[in-house]
Amino acid sequence: xxxxxxxxxxxxxxxxxxxxxTTFRISKEGRGYMWGSESKAIYAMLCESGDxxxxxxxxxxxPQRVKEDLYRYNCTQERSGAKVKEIYAAMTxxxxxxxxxxxxxxxxxxxxxxx
Amino acid sequence: xFLRRFVMLIFLLSWPFYAAHSTDIGPHVGKRxxxxxxxxxxxxxxxxxxxxxxxxxxxxxxxxxxxxxAEMPSLNRLYEDLKDKGLVVLAVSIDRxxxxxxxxKSEKGLTFTILMDPEKEVYFDDYAxxxxxxxxxxxxxxxxxxxxxxxIKWDDPAVRQRIAAxxxxxxxx
Numbered sequence: 001x002x003x004x005x006x007x008x009x010x011x012x013x014x015x016x017x018x019x020x021x022t023t024f025r026i027s028k029e030g031r032g033y034m035w036g037s038e039s040k041a042i043y044a045m046l047c048e049s050g051d052x053x054x055x056x057x058x059x060x061x062x063p064q065r066v067k068e069d070l071y072r073y074n075c076t077q078e079r080s081g082a083k084v085k086e087i088y089a090a091m092t093x094x095x096x097x098x099x100x101x102x103x104x105x106x107x108x109x110x111x112x113x114x115x
Numbered sequence: 116x117f118l119r120r121f122v123m124l125i126f127l128l129s130w131p132f133y134a135a136h137s138t139d140i141g142p143h144v145g146k147r148x149x150x151x152x153x154x155x156x157x158x159x160x161x162x163x164x165x166x167x168x169x170x171x172x173x174x175x176x177x178x179x180x181x182x183x184x185a186e187m188p189s190l191n192r193l194y195e196d197l198k199d200k201g202l203v204v205l206a207v208s209i210d211r212x213x214x215x216x217x218x219x220k221s222e223k224g225l226t227f228t229i230l231m232d233p234e235k236e237v238y239f240d241d242y243a244x245x246x247x248x249x250x251x252x253x254x255x256x257x258x259x260x261x262x263x264x265x266x267i268k269w270d271d272p273a274v275r276q277r278i279a280a281x282x283x284x285x286x287x288x
Binding site: 020024085088089091093094096097100110111 | 140149177180181182183209235236238239240241243244245246247248
């Protein structure tokens with residue numbers, strides 16, 4: 001039991017000190033969130049503001065289906081960080097570029113984090 | 116006591132490799148490395164294909180990333196040890212400021228090539244990096260052979276051996 005506790009504590013410390021961030025993070029005006037997070041703050045920033053709709057409309061290389069899924073899993077009752085990550089993982093370099101530049105045009109930065 | 120230390124050691128050594136294989140975002144091990152062109156800190160253009168025939172360690176980092184800074188000295192030692200055997204290190208900084216990257220270079224006495232990617236074109240679009248540091252080992256044929264996520268002690272004998280296996284003079288394919 002003691003060994004399990006020690007190993008778990010070690011794993012937590014190790015994972016916290018060996019790298020910065022483990023997923024896709026967006027930030028704007030000093031506020032940063034994990035994309036796909038189910039927090040109210042990111043919902044307000046991306047969804048209530050209308051930013052994500054605008055960003056997806058501008059991301060011309062993204063297939064319509066991907067745009068719809070990204071909106072669904074970020075801004076509706078079906079919000080799911082795991083689904084967002086899944087969609088991101090399947091994107092092509094051109095699609096990622098399109099998404100990144102659309103975020104940028106709307107004042108967002110991607111994976112700029114402090115650790 | 117011995118068993119506990121042994122388990123911890125195995126975990127410590129294997130964690131970065133486990134982490135690398137536990138995510139499938141970005142170019143996969145066994146696939147061709149996406150080609151790119153970036154500028155060095157001296158504003159010289161460098162292409163990945165310039166290093167065809169050599170093993171390339173492609174490391175993504177930022178000056179504000181503590182683990183990235185921490186692994187730089189051991190990465191430099193590995194580079195100095197293996198550069199004559201065909202190892203190239205390309206460390207891609209996503210810092211917006213050139214000064215942030217160059218000051219770390221001089222502070223740590225780094226001798227390998229540092230490239231600047233402030234717009235995150237290679238980092239995000241081509242390599243889909245979601246954690247820093249992330250490092251790819253690309254063999255002499257341009258194939259990604261390893262992906263490491265998190266801080267690595269690059270001059271650790273076990274890590275060195277894994278890298279050395281992919282040097283042009285190495286046997287592993």
